Amino acid sequence: MRLRAARARRIATAAAVGGGGLTLLGASTVGLLYLQARMAHRAVGFTTWMPPKADGVYGAGEGPPIRLAMMGDSTAAGFAVTDPLQTPGAMLAAGLAAVAERPVRLRRLARVGATSRDLAQQVDKIRGRGYDIAVVFVGANDVIHRVRPADAVRHLGAAVRDLVAEGTAVVVATCPDLGTVQPIGQPLRYVARRASRQLAAAQTIAVVEAGGRTVSMSNLLADEFLAHPEELFGPDRFHPSARGYAHAAAAVLPSACVALGLLPELEAAPFADAGDGVLPVHRAAAAAVEEPGAEVSGARVGGRERGPRGRWATLIRRRPDPEAVGAEGTAPEAAGPEGAGEAAEAARPGGAPGKATPGVGDRRPTG
Secondary structure (H helix, E strand, O other): OOOOHHHHHHHHHHHHHOOOOOOOOOHHHHHHHHHHHHHHHHHHOOOOOOOOOOOEEEOOOOOOOEEEEEEEOHHHHOOOOOOHHHOHHHHHHHHHHHHHOOOEEEEEOOOOOOOHHHHHHHHHHHOOOOOOEEEEEOOHHHHHOOOOHHHHHHHHHHHHHHHHHOOOEEEEEOOOOHHHOOOOOOOHHHHHHHHHHHHHHHHHHHHHHHOOEEEOOHHHHHHHHHHOHHHHEOOOOOOEOHHHHHHHHHHHHHHHHHHOOOOHHHOOOOOOOOOOOEEEHHHHHHHHHOOOOOEEEEOOEOOEOEEOOEEEEEEEOOOOOHHHHOOOOOOOEOEOHHHHHHHHHHHOOOOOOOOOOOOOOOOOOEO
16 A cells, blocks of 8 residues: 555645645544444553653763653553663663763653644643754554544644754654554554554654654554564553564664764765655655655755755665664663663664673663
């Protein structure tokens, strides 16, 4: 099921002009699938779990800590795991600390059940506090609650613009493929997949226009989760397991490093010629949905950000390596000296573990 770039562009355009006529699921579709949706909802069920508290300082080294904010929904919070080191935030903080050879101070603002609308409140909590980077996982609840995609994208774009205006680099992990959730059967699975992918592409357009960069979660997690559902889904069969979170964090880590200027060799030339990985943003967004772990960011062609068909964007295809953040779904030993070196090497081109980097810090966060 390939996504048409024009569809993503229409959703993003509707968001820009305040339109609300586009919906993720049409009224007739909702009516036909209502019973099946209720059955799937009961199968997933409810839990009383709370996301583990992973806030603190990871790693060590010279210089002030890099300030990392984890924003968005339950995926960003690491819901359904009990060890703080198995959350995406902890794994990203440990990986960044290893690459930068500096400590990273993590703060989780993400909230279970959050939609894109809730990002404004999360941004307000760190406004004026000098955060270096914000990583956002959002979109799944927008699909689940049938939020109009134009509305969801408008809220996301506004949050990214506010963060960028504060001097904060932004990496958004786009909407995952809800068609992989086991309790959802056909034909609802097809509808969920289609809605997820449409929203993911529209998110990419909005984020790049606002000055951030995106990493595609849809196809990456779809392939892995469908192949190994017993390993990558948590006990509620809806949220990721520790290994599932490791896959997500591994996809985001290289982009976070590039956004902070830590690994410039991973960034495609921002002044490349059109056609050399540089496309109009709506085409790059549609292509990213089909590419596991693909990153989309702004580009210039001939010194210009925009061409005849809109904003230029760079599409970078990466195959994430979960070993970069701990193969068993734990923060790398940036945790401890050896794993920190492995995380740093795994984030570099080739992804091969290398020699340990000494003195990167303790396994547990401090502060």
